[in-house]
Amino acid sequence: MPIPATRDQVGQDRPQPVPVPPLPMVWGHTYVSITGGGGEGEEIPLTSFTDRRWPGILLQAGATGLDTPPFELHADSSPNLDGSIYRSARAAAREVMLPVYLYGIDRRSLKELKRKLISALNPKRGYCVLKFIEADSQVRKLYCYYKGGMEGNESADNAGFRWVKYGIQLTAFDPWFYSDDLRVAEWQFNQGEGFLRTDKGLFPLRLNRGALADQEIPVINPGEVEAWPVWEIRGPVRSFTFTSPSGASFGITTPGGGTDVVPEGRVLTVNTRPGHKTISDETGRNYWPLLDSNPQLWPVEAGKSTVGVRFVAGNGPSSLKLTLRPRYESY
Secondary structure, eight states: OOOOEEEOTTSOEEEOOOOOOOOOOOOOOOEEEEEOTTTTSOEEESSOOOOTTSOEEEEOSOOBSOSSOOEEEEEEEOTTSSSEEEEEEEEOOEEEEEEEEEEOSSHHHHHHHHHHHHHHHOGGGOOEEEEEEOTTOOEEEEEEEEEESOSOOOSTTTBOSSEEEEEEEEEESSOSEEESOOEEEEEEESSSOOSOOOTTOOOSOOOOTTOEEEEEEEEEEOSSSOBOOEEEEESOEEEEEEEOTTSOEEEEOOOGGGOOSBOTTOEEEEEOSTTOOEEEETTOOBOGGGSOSSOOOOOBOSEEEEEEEEEEEOSSOEEEEEEEOOEESOO
16 A cells, blocks of 8 residues: 655655554453352352363353443423423443353253352342453452343253353342452541541541541542442540531430440441441440431542541540442443
């Protein structure tokens, strides 16, 4: 193919330089596995089938539902205006389809593969954990329930004496992918050093006994969507209030007589995760009745944000610990 020429200032033709395409990055195959029984069963690899002489399960091309989750849009209509006005959106349950190929060295090994996979996917035994590991070693997990696809089809194109194909249908009611990494930050009161520092010198945070901490503390959520934190408050603590950037808050004010809300030696855990929302200590005592009016157990937004903390420490060393698991839109 001739190289296009250009004409310079003296009228002579000269070749135009050809751009050099970038070199692709070397990237290994994606590892995929599924674990049933509420994540406590045997991990079944779906992409490690490399030798046709051995029984195995192979994830074929054509999987769906693994990128953006579906969204529900809500809008308000007016009889005097054309169209509608956007109000809000929410991510709906994610529907996943995995085309798999089961290959056995004989009829018996094929039947054992089918029984193992059917038993792992039984939703009565709990959810399934669909795990993805890319070449950069980043782990993403999707929690889902088996819906259908393994009823069986003995047609010539779908099954044979030593092989069978299925289109496994899963529903992830929580549509987001989770990381294995936990993000933890801790602040010490009356003694010790804070684990989280800033360039402005806010930490380590040291307070005198019974003093009030009223600060905007920085929090980083490395995920792509909001994450629900777990707060651990180690007594003695007389009162506390946590406030989000949007103004949502929850807390327990000092009861009458100035006694400690969280006594010395006790650890109050505030679990904000949907379906797990609890406020109790290690003895099982329920602190819900002690919450201030209109409590809102809010999530931590993706990226950098601040949390308003109003903390009255008691007469002794106390601490505050924040734990969250990042969530992602895709694997």
